[in-house]
Amino acid sequence: MKFRPKPLITSVAGILAAIVLWQLIAVGPAADSPLPPASAVAESLGTVLGTSLFWSDLAATVGIALLGLGTAALAGVVLGILVGSFEPFRYATLAVLEFLKPIPPIVILPLIVLVLGPTGQMSWVLVFFGCVLPIIMQTVDGVHDTDPVARDTARSYGLKEPEILARVVLPSAMPFIGTAMRVAAPAALVITVVAGLLGGGPGLGRSIYQAQAAGDYPTLYALVAVLGVLGLLFQGATRLVEGKLLHWHESFREAAHA
């Protein structure tokens, strides 16, 4: 990849401008509101970063999000390939999947909290539920996108169905799975935080709730800022992994093989 300084400078300038704007609004027209100025948030961010609670919260949030995402990816891809490849399987599951798809994870949160309590396990189940369905659906689409000529080629060389699924269908579906993962990765983070915020699961979400309950708005926004950065990192990491795995795909060829 080529390094281009100009866009970098522009985007840094954009970030600085946003922070300055925030500071001006918080000090000026919104001085009476609970919105803390950027300077205060920066200050409490410094304090927060010095506590061990913050780092264990961060580890819990990232850990739960990644675990939920990883298990959802594994289950979603396997199920997606089965549903996409075998007609009876598809007809048996499609209605159920389509029914579950529009249900936001937050709706089933109370139920899961009731069963599992305010635990990491609860957060993980919620993340899994929120991520697995779109991954299944995209994988099914990817399976259907497999070129019939590629399949016929594999069949004509005597490859058996499991090998065709693993070596032809799965790679063909990868671009679709990649797209699903790019959407699911930030979602996993959001759901982990929501599980902490509303369900009392461990991590940054719970700390945000506690800061809010204590009226400690600078700390609240410091944690929100950390989440924002974390979201960017998640997004960047998925793009990086996607680019590595899909370097052969049309949409990545130029960047990877220039």
Added chain:
Amino acid sequence: MKTSLPPTRSNSAAPAAPSRKNAMTEEQTPAPAVVAGTAPARLDVSHLAKSYGTGDKAKTIIEDLTFTVAVGEVVCIVGPSGVGKTTLLKCLAGLHPATSGRASIDGRVINGPPPEMALVFQDYNRSLMPWLTVRKNLVLPLRHLHLSAQELKERCDSALAAVGLEHAESQYPWQLSGGMQQRVAIARALAYRPEILIMDEPFASVDAQTRFDLEDLCLKIRRDFNMTILVVTHDIDEAVYLADRVVVLGSKPARVLRIVDIELPTVRDQISTRALPEFARQRTEVLSLIKRPA
């Protein structure tokens, strides 16, 4: 609505008129296990028919095909476009079951992909896996053969050398030109060490110069490996240049109009062979069969 089998096979028996003296008509021979003057049949297609759908909606693609391919022979199948040539190849490759009749290799009926056969598709860019390098594309069909690492390497090396692509082994197919990609597809077939090579319009989407090179490559493969080769093409010049025999198909549904013996020297050359009067004569013979209204 068509009946798939008319009481008399008048439509296939009718073509009789032009230049019969050099052509061998086989359409009425029921089951030619041995073609006069050639080795025993390797691939035997006997009254093969293929239709899709059932009852009134049935669409007959192939009506009644009978021909043979002998060991080490190059046979080209020509016919008007849309005649069902690709369907025929899919039946021969065991990808589709025949509706009636049969295709067999050494007497064994084909009912699944035969292990001694390799198929080269027209759409090289769809049949090569874009996520695999050239070498890994060659390795893909060999995995389930459980070869030793040394034999695997040896097969890939020699196949790549045969098509002149040793230098491109670590590139991806989409980084190569169309002609090179089709050579990769051919190399993949060679590495599989088939006894029968079937090619579906293999040179249709490459430029003229590349096409000549690939045709000569095909003849070289036959010479070097004594491979039995069946090529489907719509290009009559190509068919006459490549083949020992040309199976001319008529439409629709597909049936054998005539099987033409090509009487050209075994060693062929793009310039001198195509300049032979015999080449022009046989080319005209095949063309007039195809051009004539069915």
